[in-house]
Amino acid sequence: MIVASYDVVVIGGGPAGLAAAVSSHESGASTLLIEREDRLGGILKQCIHDGFGLERFNQRLTGPEYACKEIEKLRECGVKVFLNSFVREIKQLERGFELEIQNSKGVARVGTKSIVFAMGCRERSAKQVFIHGTRPAGVMTAGQAQFFINIQGYMPSKRAVILGSGDIGLIMARRLVLEGAEVEGVYEIKSEPSGLSRNIAQCLEDFNIPLHLSTTVTRVFGKERVEGVEVAQIDSNFKIVEGTQRYIPCDSLILSVGLIPENDMLETLGLVLDNSTKGPYVDQNMHTMLDGAFSCGNALHVNDLADFVSESGEIAGRSAALFAKGELLRGESLPVEDNGKFLYKVPQFADPCSSEDLIFYFRVKKECRNARLEVKNGDDVVFSKKYMVLRPPEMEKVIIKPEKIVHKDRSLVFNLVEANNE
Ligand SMILES: Cc1cc2nc3c(=O)[nH]c(=O)nc-3n(C[C@H](O)[C@H](O)[C@H](O)COP(=O)(O)OP(=O)(O)OC[C@H]3O[C@@H](n4cnc5c(N)ncnc54)[C@H](O)[C@@H]3O)c2cc1C
Structure with missing residues (x-):
């Protein structure tokens, strides 16, 4: 049984979902925001470095400061929020959608005319990167290491090797050094770094952390805990150059090998994803190929700035509200x-x-x-x-x-x- 109905339901309370919920409300739609964690803000909660908000607020903010500004806007408009709530299933109805939501009180069903998907993305894990050897404790993604240090206050490593030169890995290389750990090096399989130039300069070069291009981790050693890794150079066909293998003692291997937009729910609705973005195909209103379904932020494609994430959220929220009121015409x-x-x-x-x-x-x-x-x-x-x-x-x-x-x-x-x- 449907317990409540809204014009727009936004799934995900990161910067994309927050901006979408505010703009949907401001466009006159009754709006519900659903977040699976106990706090709003998404990934920004653990990004305590600065560099956010230069475009949107003309200020150099930390992730939590940026999130607070967006959360304040949401609170001012009084949008309904469900925290600790997970969307389990979405059914398409003749008009609109029915969502099955699980939280500590049980399962509830909510109806909506439009949905905004703003679920962010997840990190590629060790299982998705083929490395020989054992699977001891100490192999973790850069986002997990960031969560341990910045949210839980644990140091997950004393001597780390970082695999992949994605931005989160670069930021964590600096963070680990600032917290007293040694970062032996960052190893990147490609011949070019994957992260932003400013992060290479500010996170690696300024801290004398070596970046090894065309090099990868080929084996992990250790029983209970990582004891070391083997690295080797890679040729232009991504094959190991024999004789270049060397052993590095370390207590952790931190992976920064890519982000994947979180879109399993869209696939269950029959939406085909764009192979290049791993997000849905959209038009300029962030309207997917399914009427009434909108996408924004990192769920749509991996963004490098939170400011662009909020911008796409605003467009998606406004368009979803117009769709719910029958005012968004799908042109050619x-x-x-x-x-x-x-x-x-x-x-x-x-x-x-x-x-x-x-x-x-x-x-x-x-x-x-x-x-x-x-x-x-x-x-x-x-x-x-x-x-x-x-x-x-x-x-x-x-x-x-x-x-x-x-x-x-x-x-x-x-x-x-x-x-x-x-
Ligand atoms: C380490 C790191 C450093 C960064 N540094 C910078 C920087 O310096 N400057 C900058 O501008 N940007 C930076 N970014 C990028 C920026 O933080 C992200 O682009 C932005 O947070 C993405 O926003 P989002 O709302 O799309 O996703 P997220 O912030 O990931 O939010 C998605 C939310 O959806 C929720 N969710 C997912 N599935 C469900 C479900 N089924 N039901 C309910 N809720 C769900 C999640 O719990 C989460 O709260 C950084 C990102 C990272 C990871």
Whole structure:
């Protein structure tokens, strides 16, 4: 039996879900926010370093400070919140959806006209990375190490090896050193680092932590606890270069080998995920291919800035509210195409008749220098920008004014040309 009905239900209380719930409420929709943990704020709660909010608040905030500002906004509008509540199942009804929610009081069913998926992402774990050897205590993800130190106050390591140069690993390398541990090195299988340039400089170089590219961990040693790891160099075909193996004594192996958007629930609703983003396909309203289902934040694609996460949450929340009121018309969605140089672009579809700014986020496949991006609508260039350098870890944002799109039946095409090819 459905115990309550809302216009919009937002799943996930991180920065994406918080922004979505506030904008849904401000757009006049009755809104419920569901969070499985006992506090709002998502991953920001454990990111105690600064660097958040430069775009959104023009301030350099820590993760918890950023989260507090968003939580205050939510409290001011009085949006209904369920904490310690987990969405177990979603059923699509003829109109809207029914959610089965589990919490300490039992199971409740809630009806809604629209849903915003804002469940963030999870870290790739040791099981998803093939490493020979034993499985002793001390093998953990960078996010787990961050949770131990910043939330629980435990030191999980005295001498660590970090596998993968993702941002969380870089941030944790610095954090471990600041807390008195030794970080022997960061080992990255690719020939380029995966994290942001600023994190390489501020977290590794400033602390003399070596970064070994084209190198990986091939074996873990230890019975109860990690005693050491074997590392080896990797050739351009990702094969071990024989004779380069060496043993490193350490008490932990910390993994920073990628994030995966949390979208199992969407798949149960029959939504196909974009293989490049691991999130759903959306249009510029963050509307998925399923009517009434919206996605934002890290559940849509892995963002590097919380500010962009909040921005996509705002769009998704507002659009979900309009959909619930019958005011969001799905115009003609044209696929956004490219010349093969892009890892991905979000949104993947755009309504050329939209009266709102079209906001796109993209990442390139590989580093390009002195490149020019041109976005074309038919033969007209509707956006053009030169970039000194574009790197896959750094997400870029493009805003296209709606009045520029004059060929309403022609798709948008992203073309990236490097200077020597122009
Ligand atoms: C270590 C680290 C360092 C970072 N550093 C920076 C930085 O310096 N500057 C910056 O701008 N950004 C930084 N970021 C990025 C930023 O923190 C994230 O992009 C942002 O927090 C993602 O927000 P989100 O709301 O999409 O997801 P999350 O913050 O992960 O929130 C998702 C929420 O959904 C909840 N949830 C999931 N499934 C369910 C379910 N079934 N039912 C109910 N609730 C559910 C989760 O419990 C969680 O609270 C960093 C991220 C990390 C991990």
